[in-house]
Amino acid sequence: MALLAVEHLRVTYGAVEAVRDVSFELERGEILGIVGESGSGKSTLGYAIAKLLRPPGQIAAGRVWFDGVDLVPLRERDLKAIRWRELAVVMQSGMNALNPVTPIRRQFEDAILTHRPMGAQAMRERVREMLALVNIEERYADHYPHELSGGMKQRVAIALALVLDPKLIIFDEPTTALDVVVQRYIVQNLKALRARYHFAALFISHDLGTVLEIADRVAVMYGGRLVEIQDARALLKRPRHPYTQALLRCFPDPRDERIEVVGIPGTPPDLADLRPGCAFAPRCSRAQDRCWQETPAYRAEADGSGVACHAVQDEEAVHVGH
Ligand SMILES: Nc1ncnc2c1ncn2[C@@H]1O[C@H](COP(=O)(O)OP(=O)(O)O)[C@@H](O)[C@H]1O
Ligand SMILES: [Mg+2]
Structure with missing residues (x-):
């Protein structure tokens, strides 16, 4: 599943x-x-x-x-x-879940205590471990978010999303x-995480x-x-x-x-426009009459790929001999 x-x-x-x-x-x-x-x-x-x-x-x-x-x-x-x-969410940096008036450690502890309680010593270790994952020294745990740079705050937000696994x-x-x-650092780090x-x-x-x-x-x-x-x-x-x-x-x-x-x-496209047809048709070099009238359905294939385009679906149907 x-x-x-x-x-x-x-x-x-x-x-x-x-x-x-x-x-x-x-x-x-x-x-x-x-x-x-x-x-x-x-x-x-x-x-x-x-x-x-x-x-x-x-x-x-x-x-x-x-x-x-x-x-x-x-x-x-x-x-x-x-x-x-x-299920955790990490938003655009600057808009993330960090509370500006609460020290970073407390934010981790609040999350842990609310969702998956543990003892004080284990919690301290967990905060250190999570910050280390995103390459932030433990001393920053006792800072307020506003004392950190944008990139550091975003790394803290990622660590906070990860803390409950x-x-x-x-x-x-x-x-x-x-x-x-x-950006590159975060992208590479995310793959390792x-x-x-x-x-x-x-x-x-x-x-x-x-x-x-x-x-x-x-x-x-x-x-x-x-x-x-x-x-x-x-x-x-x-x-x-x-x-x-x-x-x-x-x-x-x-x-x-x-x-x-x-x-x-x-x-x-204008998302208030609910007329049928493919929304990309006005910008598409392959648009046919049908594309202006009929919304192409997204067709999922067994391998996890899929496409929603009349021209592509017709062409590929010809290739496999339908
Ligand atoms: N709070 C809102 N109130 C009304 N319309 C919204 C709101 N947020 C988004 N929309 C509409 O939803 C569309 C998609 O927005 P959004 O999901 O933010 O797109 P994206 O993240 O791809 O930039 C917007 O173009 C806008 O028309
Ligand atoms: Mg967006």
Whole structure:
């Protein structure tokens, strides 16, 4: 059984449908990158899965199976037990969960005492160990967050997410506000931490280069929909969706530099527009009549990849002789 199975998820902010019929699975220990232009619904998807949407944001349809339990109907009281202990969230640096008026050690201790109590000596050791993991000296445990740099604060936030050994961590643009050196450090460190703790992660970013570097598989979002999922290496070599192809064409060697997902002519779709058709059609060189009328369904394959594109699906159907 997959650790996470999202089924036909829809999220609305009033008349705006920000997440549209999204389905995917995440295996235990897997890192799935979620990439897309600003406004494509990435954060909304992440927050909906963690049940952290704020009004007017709400789940309009779908299921979020986490370790066999559908989180969608759960009330806050039941979610509290799951959140943090089993499922942690790391937000964009500067917006993270650190309380500015509480020393760092106390924040770790509060989390431990609330969710997985232990003795004072064990707790002290655990805090030291967690900070060491993100390369922060123990003396900083007795500082306030505001006394640390942005990069250090973000590393503390990651350590705090890890302290209860969750099965899933949702990272929303965790390195976006940080300089490139700190970004690289965090990305590399995260892979080492995953190897040691075996957590699964959703790594949300508009920076395709970072996502390709850290993720096992990559999900591409456009206009609130998933348009493609592929193994990261396969996606780089053989992107299937015209949007993914356009993203990669903008940058000849994506591992060389940071890739801002902005380099495509035309404008992103208006999420208040609920007409059928493919949202990418106005910017797509392969758009046919049908693309303006019929929304292409995301078709998942057994290997965990999938694509939502009439042109690609037709072409590949011909190749396999249907
Ligand atoms: N608090 C909100 N109120 C109303 N609409 C929102 C709110 N947050 C996001 N949206 C809508 O949802 C869309 C997707 O936003 P978001 O999930 O933040 O995208 P991303 O993280 O990909 O940049 C936005 O373009 C906007 O239309
Ligand atoms: Mg976002």
